[in-house]
Amino acid sequence: MAGGFSSQILDEIRSRVDIVEIVGQFVNLKRAGEHWKGLCPFHSEKTPSFTVNPKRGIFHCFGCGVGGDAFGFLMRQDRLAFPEAVRALAQRSGVELPTQRTPEVEGKLEGLRRVMTLAAQFYTDALWAKDGARARAYVEGRGVDLDVARRFGLGYAPEGWNALLTHMASAAASSSLFAISRVAWSPSAGAPWARRSRSISIRPRPRST
Numbered sequence: 104m105a106g107g108f109s110s111q112i113l114d115e116i117r118s119r120v121d122i123v124e125i126v127g128q129f130v131n132l133k134r135a136g137e138h139w140k141g142l143c144p145f146h147s148e149k150t151p152s153f154t155v156n157p158k159r160g161i162f163h164c165f166g167c168g169v170g171g172d173a174f175g176f177l178m179r180q181d182r183l184a185f186p187e188a189v190r191a192l193a194q195r196s197g198v199e200l201p202t203q204r205t206p207e208v209e210g211k212l213e214g215l216r217r218v219m220t221l222a223a224q225f226y227t228d229a230l231w232a233k234d235g236a237r238a239r240a241y242v243e244g245r246g247v248d249l250d251v252a253r254r255f256g257l258g259y260a261p262e263g264w265n266a267l268l269t270h271m272a273s274a275a276a277s278s279s280l281f282a283i284s285r286v287a288w289s290p291s292a293g294a295p296w297a298r299r300s301r302s303i304s305i306r307p308r309p310r311s312t
């Protein structure tokens with residue numbers, strides 16, 4: 104994982120970019136057999152000793168010794184860090200880079216998934232609990248078979264404002280994630296949290312990430 108990028112993705116970008124075209128933006132290259140030659144942009148010279156090998160996707164200067172691939176050229180030429188060069192060439196070659204998630208973001212996402220799972224479970228359990236009889240009758244009255252309701256994870260948000268939060272607290276879910284998850288809201292700073300839905304039948308949406 105060079106610079107956080109997999110070798111597959113780097114190879115994919117390398118295979119799609121034309122190093123002659125990249126270098127050619129900055130150096131006047133002339134064909135010399137399989138290679139291309141020009142005046143080195145990294146040291147002062149009068150006779151071309153800078154070569155580009157399109158087959159191998161690399162450049163090399165016999166005068167000052169610098170060399171590398173398309174990423175290396177762009178880093179040196181535009182003074183870019185490796186990830187910046189990767190992003191620039193990925194964009195140029197139409198390769199989509201996977202979103203990079205830091206451990207902090209990953210941790211937050213995991214927390215959010217937990218909040219959503221707990222909330223979904225809470226509402227589903229409520230529908231099948233003794234107190235959910237009225238909600239089940241309502242669901243059936245709307246022409247939804249109870250087996251289907253169970254299979255699709257339909258839930259019921261019972262009367263009252265605190266049950267979900269008590270459930271969350273007992274499951275030790277972080278309340279700071281409520282706001283982002285939008286399963287609950289607080290009317291003002293410091294005010295108690297309340298869940299968004301009350302006495303309705305709800306259905307969780309399938310996870311997309």
Ligand SMILES: [Zn+2]
Pocket residue numbers: 143144145146153164165166167168169
């Ligand atoms: Zn050179």
